[in-house]
Amino acid sequence: MGNESLGLRERKRLETRAQLERAAVLLASDVGLENATVEAICATVPVSVRTFFNYFESKEDAILGVREFELDEQSVERHVRESEGRPLAERVIALLLESLAPAIADTRLHEARMAIIKQHPELLGRQVAQMSRAGERLVAATAAILAHDSRFAPLGADEQNTTAELILPLCGGAVRLAVKEWVSAGGERSLPQLQRRAVELVGKVISTLS
Known part of the structure; x- marks a missing residue:
């Protein structure tokens, strides 16, 4: 697999993350933090719940936009x-x-x-x-x-x-x-x-x- 494919995958990953963040924030704004479930966030994007947890540990982290700390x-x-x-x-x-x-x-x-x-x-x-x-x-x-x-x-x-x-x-x-x-x-x-x-x-x- 060439660098171009890796670049496309990375862009897709970043796009999915951004969509999940946006969905989480807007849903929490509309229905409240308590009612903004991971399932509801995933249905908005749409992605599976399993995919969601590949990006975030919780709905709160998605709302905040918490990212894994990278320090190489x-x-x-x-x-x-x-x-x-x-x-x-x-x-x-x-x-x-x-x-x-x-x-x-x-x-x-x-x-x-x-x-x-x-x-x-x-x-x-x-x-x-x-x-x-x-x-x-x-x-x-x-x-x-x-x-x-x-x-x-x-x-x-x-x-x-x-x-x-x-x-x-x-x-x-x-x-x-x-x-x-x-x-x-x-x-x-x-x-x-x-x-x-x-x-x-x-x-x-x-x-x-x-």
């Missing part, structure tokens, strides 16, 4: 290269926000998603939880950032990993609070604004502890 070696190298010279917290927070970007981008479903989240703020936890599911990959990526930071490069790999384990919860908490504020504000902040707010929150904590 090439993407980590790209992030390390492109973020070089920036403050450490900003680099780590940018890495975390990349995992959320597809679901918080300003799409045509943005307003409908925001309305559902406002009615069911508990959904926000599922959005941030994907960062926890990718814990080991995030630690490794953060350690790679530290390895290219002059202050942490002299440390051994074990110390870099330990430092990464300490930094991630702080930066992750800042991202969670920044996104929570974003929801409360009606989702009017841009991704760079979210990042600046999260960096500001980390700075306040560090300043308080100093």
